[in-house]
Amino acid sequence: MSSILVQVIVGGLLLGAVYALFSSGLTLIWGMMNIVNFAHGDFVMLGMYVAFVVWTMLGVGPFVGAPVAALVLATLGIIVYFALIRSVMKGPMLAQILGTFGLALLLRYSVFWGFGANFLTLPGDIVGGTYDVFGIKLQASRLLAGVVALLVTLGLHVLLTRTSLGSKMLAVSEDATAAQLMGIRPDSMQAIAWAIAAGATGIAGALIATFFYIAPTVGETLGIVAFVTVSLGGFGSVPGALVAGLLIGVIESLSAYLIGAVYKDIVVYSLFLCFLWFRPQGLMGKT
Amino acid sequence: MKLKHIVGLLSAAAMSVVLAGAASAQDKTVKIGMILPLSGNAASAGVHGKAAIETAVEIINTGNPGLGNLPVTKNAGLKGLGGAKVEVVFADNQGSPAVGQNQALRLITEEKVVALAGAYQSGITLTTSAIAEKYGIPFVNGESVAANLTERGFKWFFRVTPVASDFARIYLDFLKELKASGIKTDNVAIVHENTEYGTSVASVITSVFKENGLSIALDIPYAANTTDVQSQVLQLKDKKPDVLIMVSYTSDAILYAKTMQALDYKPPMMIADNSGFSDPSFIKTAGKLTQGIFNRSSFAIGAAGTPTYLINEIYKKKSGGDDLDDTAARQMQGFFVLVDAIDRAGSTEPAKIQAALKATDLKPDQLMMGYKGVKFDDKGQNILAAGLVIQLQDGENYVPVWPKQLAKTAPALPYKGW
Amino acid sequence: MRRFLWPLVALALVIIYPLVFTTPFQQRLGALILLYAIAASAWNIIGGYAGQVSVGHVVFFGCGAYAAMGAYSHFGLPPLAGIPAGIAAAVLIAAVIGVPTLRLSGHYFSMATIAVAELARLIVTNVEFLGAAVGLSGPTVPRTVFDLSFISALPYYYLFLAVLLITLGITWWMANSRMGFYLRAIKDSERAARSLGAPASRVKLYAFMLSAGLTSVAGALYAMIVGFVDPESGLGILVSVKMLIMAALGGAGLLFGPLVGAAILVPLEEISNNLLGGKGAGLTFVVYGAIIVIIARFQPGGILALINRLWAKRKTPKTPDTEAAAGASNAP
Structure with a gap:
């Protein structure tokens, strides 16, 4: 294998880790509440802007920016849950799409209003430069995002499967009425789920901001990738999103390199559709 | 075939409405419509274009004798129209050909603009200029580069930019x-x-x-x-x-x-x-x-004191500190060409503006861009555009x-x- | 027969609208409301009545739009002549993608249709015959009346109205046929419907194909009034979302729901753009987004469901529409 091909695959894995990172919040909400959050990409976008503001005001990078973004977004998640989602959940699935689509526009253009349409970036060396490992280039900012993606996935997985909070949340998602009879308050569990999901998305945004451009409309681009990642991984499966993210990243990189950049999305969508034919519940989804 | 006549009559009627509206506004202001992507993915470019046009309007309306031979900048307002001021109505095309058309229609029929400019994305320039063509309103484009725009046999479409x-x-x-x-x-x-x-x-x-x-x-x-x-x-x-x-x-x-x-x-x-x-x-x-x-x-800011430098200084105040880039500058140049034609026409009548645009013959020293001049061929393309x-x-x-x-x-x- | 009274009054108002609001912009606005009402009503058949939330309907919209513009730019025919080809293509594509995707439940179906739509957009962007990234345009100057290229929006208005009436007629007929009965049963519980012997797969597929064919007509009409189609405006995911939110906001699964949704959202979008768009500060969509959020928050079943409920409170006898409304808000 030529060293360039290795570089393509390594680049794809790092890209895929980032996809997984900003998809984990979406899959959590989707799996727990059966809600499609059309504003998810815009949550990522908000995380990026928080990181940018932190950098402009304090001159510090994502080590401060990411926790701040997590806090800000978690707060927003709780507000969104109580102000919108709680009542929208009672309606048909369409009401969720309607509500979260409206929310997406509202968030996107509020940021546009506040920050303008200009493209922004963080300085390229905010996390560190590029490492050279046996001729393979590893960008520190992407490496950090990849490591955090693994940690977040692991953290969410442990939370859901090994803690009492997690089992309570899963109980609510299985059967809210039964959970209530057991003394669990569905409302607070779901609000917590929104806080965790939005917080994780905030971290993702803050980290992506270190190597991506920042603009009000960036959520549109990222949102669709997150949808595909989550449905390929299986709704609600956090490890599924990680595997799916890595898979999509590598497939994109390889097909862009071997077939051509314009065909990479065609390859990904076609494979995704074929895959659904054989396994309608996604990689790790429940039947 | 009967419908053709009806269509013709309707357009004539629409035109007379436009003319009536324009005549009453003549002694005060000349209204021009500007369509730009002010939201969506291209909003960054649209917002800069808006700042550029605002800069041009300020220069035209207050007069700025320091800008060399650049037409319509010497004294306040338009000399040819008794010192009339220029007013621009901005509209957002939202990155959609259909929305661009709606806005073109609104600007022509409700805002009664005498001419249109814009619309950045070539596809939207294509659909909006079709509305202007149907209504017989001049449309001056300073920035869209798709070849097909000037291949449609339009009589009211003029493009200043190189392609x-x-x-x-x-x-x-x-x-x-x-x-x-x-x-x-x-x-x-x-x-x-x-x-x-x-x-x-x-x-x-x-x-x-x-x-x-x-x-x-x-x-x-x-x-x-x-x-x-x-x-x-x-x-x-x-x-x-x-x-x-x-x-x-x-x-x-x-x-x-x-x-x-x-x-x-x-x-x-x-x-x-x-x-x-x-x-x-x-x-x-x-x-x-x-x-x-x-x-x-086709644009360079130039040394301190040159006309382009002075224009950029005014622009920076409108854009929040950004320098004038080539795309926004081309839009601005297109706008100057349009206003110059209106000034020379001495009238806000669309046909007279159209005639003046056709007769446009600007020399390099009359431009803010590095074109060899501005002169339109039969298709409405500037044959002296250069970079x-x-x-x-x-x-x-x-x-x-x-x-x-x-x-x-x-x-x-x-x-x-x- | 009193249940026909209000629809007839509404119809009369719709017919009179362009004679009262006579400025070109108002007439075009009216035409666009009807156009989006056609698209959203077509979507409503599969998305509202059958409860299969397709986010890929823009594929069918694009079939119509590209067929109409292709008829003109490749064969010199009036765009109108492309409509049958557009319908045929849309129905065929619906059949091909419907068989595998309609097996998928809930969100997976939505996701699969998004993927199909993106796939179509990406492929067309690379197909020279379909104008690739540049797109196809229609006649600017009409050669004959059949080119349907008018200055005034008035002819479009009545043309669209006629098509909308046909669309609503087909929807009504379908909703009251055995197929409509099956669809409602499937929407409530597909498993129950199947166990009671409803041919669920077949009925869903027919509804999908019917919906696709009508959507393609909407696409063709769109291309005619705008005179242009490119991958973004003819196959962009936002067009699908628009159909969906209009139906949802008005009342999905109700005959007049999409019309009500279009009559609210299209003017809202245009007027907020007229008033705020020129400022270049993004305020148009702040307002637009906020209003959608508020409606979804306080009226998740759609505006028409609310009207019907208020109506039913005044007069106790139930009309079929309110039953359907109740069905809509029961859905998962």
């Missing part, structure tokens, strides 16, 4: 001259985004180069809203072209700059086709990573480097990067 074939020729002549001086330019790669802008520019460059015996060794199209460009950069790293030509919007241009640094790839020579690489937000965010990149432009090659040197400034008579310094090679 893709003009740029291709600039690149070709520039490369030929470099080759003559011993620089390797045989192996050319084009990387372009695949919407209408990138596709049409790349295909014109390819065919012009081919006609002149220069082949394009590598052609990499990609989607502008892509999340990642590592594979494309690695492909380039593998193929090692002598000259890399990039046709990109802003978001992808930023990604390329960052990725090329991360993967440590520097082509010996890199030419960027305007758009993304000229966007002030690109220069601010990624300019330090792309030192030595060539770009085409020059600029290079990003010493930080965040593009300086003219070619052709020699307009150059401030010599082109610096090889490409420096970061």
Whole structure:
């Protein structure tokens, strides 16, 4: 294998880790509440802007920016849950799409209003430069995002499967009425789920901001990738999103390199559709 | 066939309404409609275009004798219309051809504008100018480059900007001259985004180069809203072209700059086709990573005290500190050409403005852009549109480097990067 | 027969509208409301009545739009002549993608249709015959009446109205046929419907194909009034979302729901753009987004469901519409 091909695959894995990172919040909400959050990409976008503001005001990078973004977004998640989602959940699935689509526009253009349409970036060396490992280039900012993606996935997985909070949340998602009879308050569990999901998305945004451009409309681009990642991984499966993210990243990189950049999305969508034919519940989804 | 007459009558009726509206406004203001992408993916460009037009309006309405021979700037208001002021109604096309049309219709029939300008994206310029054509209202475009715009037999459409074939020729002549001086330019790669802008520019460059015996060794199209460009950069790293030509919007241009640094790839020579690489937000965010990149432009800010420098000073106040880039400057030049025609027509009657536009013959010293002049052919295309090659040197400034008579310094090679 | 009274009054108002609001912009606005009402009503058949939330309907919209513009730019025919080809293509594509995707439940179906739509957009962007990234345009100057290229929006208005009436007629007929009965049963519980012997797969597929064919007509009409189609405006995911939110906001699964949704959202979008768009500060969509959020928050079943409920409170006898409304808000 030529060293360039290795570089393509390594680049794809790092890209895929980032996809997984900003998809984990979406899959959590989707799996727990059966809600499609059309504003998810815009949550990522908000995380990026928080990181940018932190950098402009304090001159510090994502080590401060990411926790701040997590806090800000978690707060927003709780507000969104109580102000919108709680009542929208009672309606048909369409009401969720309607509500979260409206929310997406509202968030996107509020940021546009506040920050303008200009493209922004963080300085390229905010996390560190590029490492050279046996001729393979590893960008520190992407490496950090990849490591955090693994940690977040692991953290969410442990939370859901090994803690009492997690089992309570899963109980609510299985059967809210039964959970209530057991003394669990569905409302607070779901609000917590929104806080965790939005917080994780905030971290993702803050980290992506270190190597991506920042603009009000960036959520549109990222949102669709997150949808595909989550449905390929299986709704609600956090490890599924990680595997799916890595898979999509590598497939994109390889097909862009071997077939051509314009065909990479065609390859990904076609494979995704074929895959659904054989396994309608996604990689790790429940039947 | 009867309906044709009805359509004709309706348009005549609509026109008389427009004329009546215009006549009453004549003694005070001249209303012009400007359609721009003020939301959506191209909003960054639209907002800069808006600032540019606001700058032009301020210059025209207050008068600015320091701007050399630039028409309609000497005294306040339009001399030909008894000192009438210009008023611009801005409209957002939201990146949609249908919305652009709705706004064109509103500007013509409700706001009673005497002429239209815009609309940035070629596809939207196409649909909005069709409305202007139906209503018999002049439409002046300063920025859209798609070839088909002037191939429709329109009588009310005028385009001031150079088009893709003009740029291709600039690149070709520039490369030929470099080759003559011993620089390797045989192996050319084009990387372009695949919407209408990138596709049409790349295909014109390819065919012009081919006609002149220069082949394009590598052609990499990609989607502008892509999340990642590592594979494309690695492909380039593998193929090692002598000259890399990039046709990109802003978001992808930023990604390329960052990725090329991360993967440590520097082509010996890199030419960027305007758009993304000229966007002030690109220069601010990624300019330090792309030192030595060539770009085409028809605009240069120039030395302190020159008209273009003074215009840029006013523009900076409107844009929040950004310098005037080539795209916004081309829009501004288009607007000046339109206002000059209205001034010379001495009337806000569409037919008279149309006649004045047809008679336009501006000399280079009457322009803020580096065109050889402005003169329209039968199709409404400016046949004297031209450009020059600029290079990003010493930080965040593009300086003219070619052709020699307009150059401030010599082109610096090889490409420096970061 | 009193249940026909209000629809007839509404119809009379719709017919009179362009004669009262006579400025070109108001007439065009009216035409666009009807156009989006056609598209959203077509979507409503599969998305509302059958409860299969397709986010890929823009594929069918694009079939119509590209067929109409292709008829003109490749064969010199009036765009109108492309409509049958557009319908045929849309129905065929619906059949091909419907068989595998309609097996998928809930969100997976939505996701699969998004993928199909993106796939179509990406492929067409690379197909030279379909104008690739540049797109196809229609006649600017009409050669004959059949080119349907008018200055005034008035002819479009009545043309669209006629098509909308046909669309609503087909929807009504379908909703009251055995197929409509099956669809409602499937929407409530597909498993129950199957166990009671409803041919669920077949009925869903027919509804999908019917919906696709009508959507393609909407696409063709769109291309005619705008005179242009490119991958973004003819196959962009936002067009699908628009159909969906209009139906949802008005009342999905109700006959007049999409019309009500279009009559609210289209003017809202245009007027907020007229008033705020020129400022270049993004305020248009702040307002637009906020209003959608508020409606979704306080009226998740759609505006028409609310009207019907208020109506039913005044008069106790139930009309079929209110039953359908109740069905809509029961859905998961």
